[in-house]
Amino acid sequence: MLFQLSSFSLLFIVVSLFAGAFSGSVQASTVVSVNEASVAVSDQSSSTQKKAARQALEQVVIKITGQRSATSNSAVRAMLSQPERYLRAYRFDVVNGQLSYVAEFDSQTVIKVIRDAGLPVWGQRRPDTLLWLATEDENGNRQIIDDGAKGPVSSRLRELAVERGVPVVFPLMDLDDSVNISVFDVWGRFARTLQTASVRYQPDYIVGARLYKVKMNAVPDIEEEQQTREQASAFRYDTYRPAFSNNGLQDLNTYLVDDLVEEARSPAFTRSEFEAMSQKHTQGDWALDWVVIKNNDIQFGTLYAENEDSLTALFFEEYSDYLGQHFSVSSGDEQTEVNNIFISVANVDSLEKYVHAREYMEQMSMVSHVSLVSQKGSVATFSLSLLSQTSDFFKLVSLDSKLKPVSDVSGNPLDGLNFYWNE
Template identity: 40%
Template sequence: MIAKTKLCCAVLIMGSMLIQILLPVQASSTINIQSAKVAVDDRNSRTQRAATRQALTQLLIKFTGQGDISSYQALKTISEDANRYLRAYRYTEENGQLYFVAEFDRQQLETVLKRERLPIWGDRRPDALLWLATENDKGERRITGDGQVNEFAITARREAEVRGVPLTFPLMDLDDAARINAFDVWGLFPRQLNLASARYNVDFVLGARIYRNRTRDFVLPGTDYATNTSGLEPETSAVTQSDFIEPRLEQPLQQAESVQEALLALPEGHITPVALDDGPLFTQEEFSTLAARAKKGRYSLDFFYVPFNGASSEVVHGTLIGDEPNELITQLINRYADHLGQTYAILPGDANSEQRIELSVGNLHDLRGYVAVQQYLEALSVTESVTLVRQQGTVSTFSLHLLGSEKDLRAVLSLDNRLQPLRDAFGQPLEGMHYFWSQ
C-alpha cells in the first residue's frame, strides 16, 4: 500500500511538467446565483414583498436546476418566507423600466436545500453554442449570428439567463463562413457542427432549425383517395415530392457521418435511413404525419444538443411544435437547461448514503497552493467537508465528505480547468482520484 502510494505521488509529480501540453482546457462560466431582478411598477412595500418572493423563486430555479419548482412543497415554503433570506435590495431603471434587485444569503439557502434534500447546482455551468437556422417566407435560410439582435436571439438569451445556463451564438465571421453554411446547420448534423464549434471552446453544442408548417394536407401523386387510410383529403391538387420542402435532406444520406445524424434530418417518427434510389423519399404515412404536425401548430423546431465531441449515443434530439416560434425557442432552452440540471445538480442523500473518498492533487509547491485547493474543494456543491490527510512533496491528499456520489464529483470537476485528471498515454484518466492543480 505504501509502495503504491509512493508510485502514484511520483507519477503526479512527473506529470505536472506535462499537464499544459497533454490535457485539454475545459470551458465553463461562473454565474450569479445570489441575486435576481424583477420588473416592478412602483416602490411601495406591498410591491416590494411580492417582488422579493418572485426574485427568490427565480433564484431557486437557477440554484436547483429545476425549471418547474411548483412540485416541491419545501421550495414553495422557502419562497413564501423570502424576507428571511434577503440580505440587501435596491432599485434600478433600464430603458424606462423600474427593476427591484434582491440579493440573498447563498449559504443559508444551501443549508436549507441540503436539509430538505433538494437539488443543488453550483455556480459553475457548462458553456454552450447554439447554431440556429431560420427560413423566411421566400425560402431563404439564415444562421443567427452573435451580433444579430433578432427576436429569436433575444428570446434565447433571456431564457438562458433565467435558467442560469451560459449560451452564445456563433460570430458568423469569415472563419465561420469558411467552415460552415446555412445548409450545414439546416441539416442538423452533429459532427459538422462540432467541427465548426471547436474554435469557441464550449462544453455543449446545440443545433436547431425553425420553419413554418404547411397549412394544407398532403397526398402523394397517384394516391387513391378511396383507399387513403389516413382519412386526409387534399384541399388542393396533389403535390409532388419536389413541392414539399419541410423538413428535407440537404445532403445525400450516404454522406451522413452516422445513422444518428441521418435520423436528425428525417421527418419526425422516421427510424430507418433510406438510399436515394429507393423510390419516393416520403411515404404516404410520412406525408400524413407532416399534415398532422401542421394541425398541431403553425411552426416546428427541430433540435439536438450534445457534449462537444460527444459520442452519437449522447445526442439528444427532438421536435417542438407550436404557433409561436419564440415559444418554441423558450421550450428548447428549458429542455436543455433541464438536461444540464439532471446531469450536474447534486441531490443530497441522508447521512448513511453520503460518501468519503480520497483525492490526490499534484503541482502544489507552497502553502498558498494548498490553501487555494482546499478552499476550491470546500466551495464545490458536492462536498460537505474537506480534510488534508497526507502531504508528500508537491502532492496533497484530501479526504472529501460528499453530499452526492463520486460520479457527481467528477462531473463538477470536469467543468473547471483548475483541477485536471492525471491521464495515461492513451489520454484516459487513471484509476482513482488523481488530479493536477493547474494554477
C-alpha cells in the same frame, strides 16, 4: 515550508508524464451567481416589491435545483411565502427603459431549506453551451443567429440563460465560421459539421436547432435534393422519439443525426409519404428541431408551440431542466452520512494555484468542506467531505479540464483519486 517551488518530487515527474497524455484543448465551464435574480416591475411600491421578491426567490430556487418542479415542494412553498426572511439585499435597475427589481438572497440558508427538503442542488459551476440556431422568415429566407443579433429570439434566449444560470453563447459568424459552416448545415443539424465548426469555442455542449413556422399544406419538391435531405431528416426525427419533448424527459435516443441524414442524400420517399408527414405537424403553429451534442453523445428531437416566443422559452426551459437533472446532486435523506475522500492533486506548485484549486472544489455543489492534508513538492493531498457519492464528484469534474484525472500513456485512469491541476 508549505510550498517547495524549487523541488519536484519523483511522483510529480511521473504524473507530469501521464498528464502529457491528455489531448485536446481545455474546456472552460462558467461560474454563475445562483443566489441573485431580476424581475421586471412597473413601480417601486411595497406591494410590488413583495410580489417581486417572491418571484425572484422562485428564480433562485429553480436556478439552484436546476428543476422548475422544485417550486411545488411543500417546504419550498413555505419558504416562498416569506421571501424577506432570506433576502440579503435588493436594488432597482433600469435597462433600456425597463425597471427591474434585483434581489440577492442568502444562498447558504436557501440551500439548507432545499437540501432538507430532499431536493437536488446544482453548484455555481455550469457547463457552457454553444447555440447554433437557424431561423426562417415568412419569405423562406434563413439566417444563423449570431453573437451580435438583437432580435426577439436572441434576446429571449439571453434572458432565460441568466434566469436559469445556464451559460449560452452564439457563434460569431465571422470569416472563420463562414468557411466552416453554412446556414444549410445548421438547418440540417449536421452533427459532424457542427462539431468541427465549434472546436474554436471549446464548449461543453453544442446545440444545433432550426426554428420555423409550420406550413400545414406545404409539400416539398422531391426533385430537389436539398429539400429532400431536410424533410427526410425531419421525418426521421419524428419517427424516433426525442430525448425530451412537450411531455418532458424521455429515454435518450441512440441514433446519430449524421447517420440518419446520410440516408437522405437522394430522394427516398414518395409524394404521398411526404403528404402524410406534413399532416403530423398539428401540435403547434411553430416547430423547433434540435440536436444536442456532448462529445460523442448525440440526442435530437422536435418541440412545438403556438408562437415563436413560447417555443423559444419551452425549448430553453426543457434544455435547462435536462442539464440540471444531469449535474445537480441530491444529498437524499438529511441523515445521509458525509462521504469523506482524499485526493492527490499534482501541479500545485504555487500558493496561487493552491488557492485556485481549493476555491474550485469549494464551489462544487456536493462538497461541504475542503482542507489541505499534506504537500509534497507540487503534489497536494486534500480531504473532501462530500454530500454525495464519489461518482458525482467525477461527474462535475468532467465539466472542464481544470481538475483532470491522471491517466497512463494509454489514456486509462490510474487507480486511486489522482488528479492534475490545469492552470
